[in-house]
Amino acid sequence: xxxxQHGPTLASVAAAAGVSRQTVSNVLxxxxxxxxxxxxxVEAAIKALNYxxxxxxxxxxxxxxxxxxxxxxxxPPGELNPxxxxxxxxxxxxxxxxxxxxxxxxxxxxDGLAQYAELLGQxxxxxxxxxxxxxxxxxxxxxxxxxxxxxxxxxxWQGEEVGPWVDVDxxxxxxxxxxxxxxxxxxxxxxxxxxxxxxxxxxxxxxxQAACQRLGLTPRVVRAEQGMAPGHARAAELLDGPEPxxxxxxxxxxxxxxxxxAIAERGLRPxxxxxxxxxxxxxxxGLPGIELTSVAQPIEQAGRTAVRVLLHALGVPGVPDPGRAxxxxxxxxxxxxTSP
Amino acid sequence: xxxxQHGPTLASVAAAAGVSRQTVSNVLxxxxxxxxxxxxxVEAAIKALNYxxxxxxxxxxxxxxxxxxxxxxxxPPGELNPxxxxxxxxxxxxxxxxxxxxxxxxxxxxDGLAQYAELLGQxxxxxxxxxxxxxxxxxxxxxxxxxxxxxxxxxxWQGEEVGPWVDVDxxxxxxxxxxxxxxxxxxxxxxxxxxxxxxxxxxxxxxxQAACQRLGLTPRVVRAEQGMAPGHARAAELLDGPEPxxxxxxxxxxxxxxxxxAIAERGLRPxxxxxxxxxxxxxxxGLPGIELTSVAQPIEQAGRTAVRVLLHALGVPGVPDPGRAxxxxxxxxxxxxTSP
Numbered sequence: 001x002x003x004x005q006h007g008p009t010l011a012s013v014a015a016a017a018g019v020s021r022q023t024v025s026n027v028l029x030x031x032x033x034x035x036x037x038x039x040x041x042v043e044a045a046i047k048a049l050n051y052x053x054x055x056x057x058x059x060x061x062x063x064x065x066x067x068x069x070x071x072x073x074x075x076p077p078g079e080l081n082p083x084x085x086x087x088x089x090x091x092x093x094x095x096x097x098x099x100x101x102x103x104x105x106x107x108x109x110x111d112g113l114a115q116y117a118e119l120l121g122q123x124x125x126x127x128x129x130x131x132x133x134x135x136x137x138x139x140x141x142x143x144x145x146x147x148x149x150x151x152x153x154x155x156x157w158q159g160e161e162v163g164p165w166v167d168v169d170x171x172x173x174x175x176x177x178x179x180x181x182x183x184x185x186x187x188x189x190x191x192x193x194x195x196x197x198x199x200x201x202x203x204x205x206x207x208x209q210a211a212c213q214r215l216g217l218t219p220r221v222v223r224a225e226q227g228m229a230p231g232h233a234r235a236a237e238l239l240d241g242p243e244p245x246x247x248x249x250x251x252x253x254x255x256x257x258x259x260x261x262a263i264a265e266r267g268l269r270p271x272x273x274x275x276x277x278x279x280x281x282x283x284x285x286g287l288p289g290i291e292l293t294s295v296a297q298p299i300e301q302a303g304r305t306a307v308r309v310l311l312h313a314l315g316v317p318g319v320p321d322p323g324r325a326x327x328x329x330x331x332x333x334x335x336x337x338t339s340p
Numbered sequence: 341x342x343x344x345q346h347g348p349t350l351a352s353v354a355a356a357a358g359v360s361r362q363t364v365s366n367v368l369x370x371x372x373x374x375x376x377x378x379x380x381x382v383e384a385a386i387k388a389l390n391y392x393x394x395x396x397x398x399x400x401x402x403x404x405x406x407x408x409x410x411x412x413x414x415x416p417p418g419e420l421n422p423x424x425x426x427x428x429x430x431x432x433x434x435x436x437x438x439x440x441x442x443x444x445x446x447x448x449x450x451d452g453l454a455q456y457a458e459l460l461g462q463x464x465x466x467x468x469x470x471x472x473x474x475x476x477x478x479x480x481x482x483x484x485x486x487x488x489x490x491x492x493x494x495x496x497w498q499g500e501e502v503g504p505w506v507d508v509d510x511x512x513x514x515x516x517x518x519x520x521x522x523x524x525x526x527x528x529x530x531x532x533x534x535x536x537x538x539x540x541x542x543x544x545x546x547x548x549q550a551a552c553q554r555l556g557l558t559p560r561v562v563r564a565e566q567g568m569a570p571g572h573a574r575a576a577e578l579l580d581g582p583e584p585x586x587x588x589x590x591x592x593x594x595x596x597x598x599x600x601x602a603i604a605e606r607g608l609r610p611x612x613x614x615x616x617x618x619x620x621x622x623x624x625x626g627l628p629g630i631e632l633t634s635v636a637q638p639i640e641q642a643g644r645t646a647v648r649v650l651l652h653a654l655g656v657p658g659v660p661d662p663g664r665a666x667x668x669x670x671x672x673x674x675x676x677x678t679s680p
Binding site: 067072082085088089092093096101102103104105106107119124228257258260261264282283284287288289290 | 407412422425428429432433436441442443444445446447459464568597598600601604622623624627628629630
């Protein structure tokens with residue numbers, strides 16, 4: 001990436017300040033992680049050398065790739081993620097308004113870094129939009145260390161976030177779901193979540209726990225791997241066990257669909273006998289026979305915001321600085337599954 | 341596109357044969373449309389000049405864009421097309437196996453030709469994968485005239501198809517739906533379709549009509565614009581009218597969801613009282629409370645086939661000629677909505 005450059009580089013700043021490249025990158029991307037005196041030293045070196053981050057990308061722009069890289073995970077049929085599909089549409093539309101296109105790629109290796117490196121080497125893209133983030137996602141640091149512009153849809157949940165990001169506030173969404181069924185009179189409100197260790201799942205769970213604490217409820221958490229069958233099985237255990245819940249707040253619509261099936265199998269009526277709330281407001285949630293109350297993510301807003309953040313980092317004219325951290329608020333779509 | 345070429349071109353073949361570029365293109369892409377003597381003259385010129393179609397693309401490949409262009413239609417939220425989203429995933433995966441990526445773009449104008457031209461001018465792509473085809477789609481001829489490799493997912497339904505294509509046999513799928521409910525004892529089988537003039541809709545309707553004729557049934561066709569509300573309204577009229585159907589075969593799952601609602605509202609049981617069949621087997625079809633019998637398109641196969649056709653046209657090593665026309669057979673997924 002640095003071939004052909006004659007100005008200051010991340011490496012020359014690091015050398016001048018007597019720190020590692022990673023530290024310089026941290027000062028640029030996550031200054032709170034750097035001790036104040038080190039930070040001051042690096043900032044002085046940046047100023048002295050007149051170093052401008054992302055200049056590699058700026059120099060590449062004369063080649064006008066005008067392409068934003070986006071990795072699509074290989075998905076088994078039937079396990080599509082409609083949320084990310086909507087995100088791709090939103091990003092494609094928003095990028096087109098500024099003459100940018102999306103480059104879709106898949107990666108064989110787990111984190112896809114080899115593929116990111118290859119696309120950079122080919123100068124095929126000006127920057128990346130990351131999604132499908134995992135806890136401690138290595139891509140963010142890898143890209144930041146190489147001065148590659150990127151924006152992340154989703155956090156990495158480990159220390160300070162590296163680089164700019166857009167995410168949806170899952171904790172608040174789940175807390176609102178709990179408050180909604182509480183307001184309807186429910187007091188035995190269970191939570192059907194994913195196994196511990198998923199950033200998104202733990203975030204949503206924290207909203208449930210916080211709401212229970214505020215409302216004086218005893219939390220009751222059961223967990224399963226994502227999927228309709230596991231969600232159905234856990235919900236069935238809850239309903240058949242002692243003191244069955246009168247409301248089940250789910251980490252996903254898929255779990256909620258399983259819970260609805262378990263409720264119907266027991267001759268109970270969703271909403272009337274047992275309330276159910278999902279998360280993601282997937283297309284099926286509004287169908288007759290389903291009518292699932294669900295937390296809706298503002299995906300179009302997330303896509304547009306991510307594009308603005310990245311295009312601003314690329315110095316695209318007419319894109320004002322939208323800021324580096326965007327926690328978007330979800331909304332609750334209320335349907336029959338929580339109607340008494 | 342032709343800049344820097346020194347070998348024979350489409351234009352030089354046309355000049356040698358005394359015909360237009362379009363005629364040469366037709367000989368290459370739709371030989372049945374060309375009168376035999378003209379065709380022989382063009383073929384002789386091709387041989388004499390040793391002209392090789394798609395050599396423009398071959399010469400471009402030294403620039404290694406290794407990118408396949410795919411237009412995404414701007415979609416209003418809530419009106420996503422899960423079939424095409426699955427197609428994009430399948431194409432991305434299949435292309436990656438040969439080191440190709442997908443370039444997603446949107447287009448402001450109706451047919452997007454300006455955008456196709458711009459991408460070609462930038463040499464951003466090696467070829468295109470067309471989807472969202474319309475009757476008489478202008479893109480196919482436009483690309484063929486310029487010798488640009490492409491493959492179409494979907495036909496254009498006007499005369500001979502221009503260029504290689506992959507499609508799903510909607511007529512056969514709908515006919516199987518009719519035969520399925522007929523075998524269950526239904527004789528009053530109505531069809532809920534789209535307005536006349538949509539290639540896909542007319543194709544599916546023709547399967548219904550053919551099956552009715554074979555089985556000695558009187559066809560009964562009602563039409564509505566795509567959408568759950570219009571589908572619901574038409575189904576309600578059918579159910580409330582004289583001699584209501586005992587089975588409704590629908591051109592889309594969305595119509596079928598509307599029909600299921602109309603059936604439930606009348607205290608009838610889907611499958612038991614009125615059978616319903618959808619088309620596309622969208623993710624919601626299998627959910628509890630829905631359980632819709634639906635015609636499933638082999639989308640992953642369509643995506644893989646389309647990529648093979650295009651990569652072969654691009655001369656990618658190790659991709660044998662898969663042929664130019666692929667009509668794939670859908671399958672019927674039977675669920676409770678047709679279970680007596």
